[in-house]
Amino acid sequence: MVGKWVVALAALVLAAQGLAAISASVDRSVVEEGSTFRLTIESDGAAVTPEALDVLRTDFRITGTREASSFTFLNGVQSVSKKVFVTLLPNRTGKLDIPSIEVGDDRTDPISITVIGLSSELRQRISEHAFIEIEAEPRSQFVQAPIRVVRRLYYSASAKIASSLPSLDNLPETRVIVTQADQTTNAELDGRSYNVVSQAFTIYPEKSGALVLPSFTVRVYLRSPDMRRQFQERRITSEPVHLDVLPIPDAYPPDQPWFPAYDIEMDRMLDPEDLSAVEVGATIRDEVSLVAVGLYGAAIPPISYRVPDGVRIYVDSPRTADGVRDGESVGNYFQNTNIVVTKPGEWVIDPVEITWWNLSEQRVDQVLLPEIRIATKVAPPIGEARAQPPSSPNESPGFSQDSNPEPRARETAGTPASSAIAHDGSWLLLAGVGVAGALLGAMAAVLIGRLDLPTSPKRGDAQRTPSARKFASRLQNADPAAKKRLLVDWVAANLEVDALTASRVIRSDSEGEAILRSLNSAIYGRGSTQSDVSAAQIIPFAQELLKTARSKSVLVPGLYEIQPAS
Template sequence: MVRVWRHIILLMSFLLVSQLAHADVSEVTATVDRNPVTANESFVLTITVDDDVANDSFSPSELLKDFVVGRTSVSRQTSIINGKLSKQTRFTTVLIPQSAGEYKIPAISIGGASSAPISLQVLEPGNNQDNEQKIAFLEARVDNQQVYLQQPITYVARLFLAADLNKGNLIPPEAENADIQQIGRDEESTEMVNGRRYKVYQRVYQITPSKSGSLSIAGARFDGEVFTQGQRSIFSSFSNTQPVSTIAETIEVEVQPVPDNWQGHWLPSELVSISQSVSPEQETYTVGEPFTISYMLTAVGVKPEQLPDVRPSFPDTVRIYPDGDETDQFSRNGVIISQKTISFAVVPNQPGPLRIPALSIPWFNTKTGKPASAITKELNFSVAMGDGMQSIPKTSNNAEAKASEEPPLNDEKVTQTETKTHSVEWNIWIISLLALVLVVSIILNAYLLWSRGTNSKSKVSTRETAEDKSRNLNKDKLWREFQLACRNNNAQEAKESLLKWANRYFERSFNSITELSQYLSIEKACSSLQQSLYQPRATSWQEGKTLYKDVKASIEAKKNITTTKDVLPNLYSNN
């Protein structure tokens, strides 16, 4: 059986090849699937050639003057009847008229043969005469036909198909000076139109105009194939699908400019809100210890790039480290919602009340046509001084204050009496002071003679203690950990090891890097360390070498000051 089929196939191939060179085009036929047709609705032009011709033998470009030309498909059929070979090539093209009127499809010439021209009547859209013949059509609508500049327009395209879809492509609408993007996913449903059941595919687009004036939105377009009702023969090479194309109507929208009295960032929206949060959330914070304030800006119907910068106003009593920002976009009920979140690490510098002013974001309400503002609440905290830390001294003149409280003395007798009393008191004080100086001199001379031998030993001991402490610095485990952390530019380990070492070395308690930086006078190097700790998204910390040098230089400076203070000069020369 297999051999029989092989012989049949070889015989057909031989006949096909032998007849190919001798076949000539003798007939070209042009037909349309319906006449009349409706504007903006597709119809199918079929060109049939009684020979096997190349795919580029027919070019529909000459029809572009009167129609929108869709896809063109090519199919071939070969048959042998009573030993006679016949071949046929079929070109199928989708055409869409855009306006009503009388049109003519010219004669199509292929291989020396030509088809007869076709007169075509195109009806106005909405004419019921063609409704029963519609296989596919597109409807489009917008939510507003009068908007402001950069105000988004919601464009809804609905494709109606009366046949099963094989494949297709829905092309977005087009408009100059506007950004167009799809929103969400397609939706499917079924509807009855003029007694005929259609499957409906819905897709939503957001169109954002970038220029004021008249905006013309060319309708969305569908190109595809649907299955025909006829059955395909196993002996036929023609497909049982039919190409379909359709275009939605053009929509005109008026775009108004930005109001003349508007100032600042232009943000047109139906709704804008801003919220804030504090972490950790508590009423009292400590000087030098950071906390985080986050702001979330939400706007309906705008893209993330349209959101303005969030710039709160902070007082001078805190240091601020921005923690970057994040943007997000999602759709809800066919509407785009954009969000921007930005966080700040706040480090208090001074104790007392801390007030963070309210933040206001101006925006334009497209529903009311009036300016509006999204406002946060004012934040109030209390900042306490940590254990062992000293507050910044405040200048005051208590002596002048007390002097201003004393009433002036104008009585002449009281003045004379006071003068005599002061004179007697001064005489007593002078005599007592002279006696005290004499006694102290005697005692001091005796003490110096006794302690002169031990004084030099004490000075040598004090000097040796400071030098030994500095010499043994590299033998300290915590100091070596600090060295290693600085060498590796590890900010967190450098902070922890430095605080542990300083608490033991200076024999006092440092609660934060801020307090230690004030004690060692290395605020600049520690500020860079803090910024890397409180701002994780910033560039990695690379100042380990600088911090190590500053700390070591500060230790040497403090050692020299301590040595100078402890070592007293000789009261008497050796001569």
């Protein structure tokens, strides 16, 4: 009889263990709107896959998961218990069901919870102390064109931030560039002071149609009004933002690459600048930089040349970079082209028109790279400039042979052999004296060079460095291209650097970059308002730039001050 009871008890224990092999529970069954609760799934070692939790996403947002395992040894038998903790945020109020979840070969039982709405008083209190603001401009934009997004979290002194603003990096079918990382400032609204955490992005949609910026949730701690608990956790959720992405406009030429931007800036440096007498086979370097305001560098289309038969071009791999200017994304594109003329003559490389869509004016515009005119000269054969070698062993080095041998024969007729020897001997004597004099001169130069004597400037220095007066005079009636050339040449001459380095020195200063930008707009602009810079603006800037560059000894700055995209 006792044996039967033992068997029955063992069966009950095994049945209880079987029931306890998998279970699910919540930490509370009544949840306040905007609050989270915890779902715990316990098993005897079976894993809970992320796919198994997808059934929860209909009515809940999964804000976190955590796992824990424990091992137990009883009478030499090991047992494993695994727990999965899932933090859930309800998507709506009312009665919600947590569906059955697959765990290994078994499933959990469904669980019901009730989500109660916040009172209007509490909702008002939360909104007074913490809220989210989102700006997205424009709400309707062309494909691959920029949409500026700014997100701000306001919170008062009665609130503490428990989680940061999420990023937008995972937004599908878009390219996102961070133009401002999280930044905290202060603001005052309706007589209340707030701390403000803000972040900014530029979004480039990759296809037309509807684009939704999803809502996001931030955890904050609000001071309890009854002071029973110092702070209470609350969650504030943003509203989704709906955007409309337009296709490429019909007015844009279909044979041109799509190039949307708010403004285009272009600069060109030719080395050498004077192409009126270029040797055949010599290399001309054409450095072109494009700045697209509102676009990223990789989206800027390459520059293509049409060259005549006697010209070959070799394009280096373009370089791109992304930057930020006044909160706006800026794309930088650099293309270096080596131009080689293979035949003598006069050659013209056609101007290059770059078509782009002006987002500010909503129209098609062009910028123009002017034509390049090259006049060549044939390089002299190797050794042509050297003196011709003597035609006979008896001809003295350094003297040309007489073109009429007959008079020479009459001069030497009847001259004794000893006279010829004497003539040769005198020449050798003079040569020896000359060599000795040269050696003495070199020794004297070395000795003088060791003395600390003051040196005078080279005669050509004053000619190479133009005076400020001449520089100002030439600027007065110059066109934009001449002004740019005069400015670059004057800085290069005074700093004793090449023109490319001088251009980079000018661009290292914000005022210099603005001057070159205006000049380039006047030189290369087409279809938009062209601007120019007066001599009265250029002269004081150039003089101040020289002082700064010399004092800092910085002559090779970066072409653009670029903030890396994160």
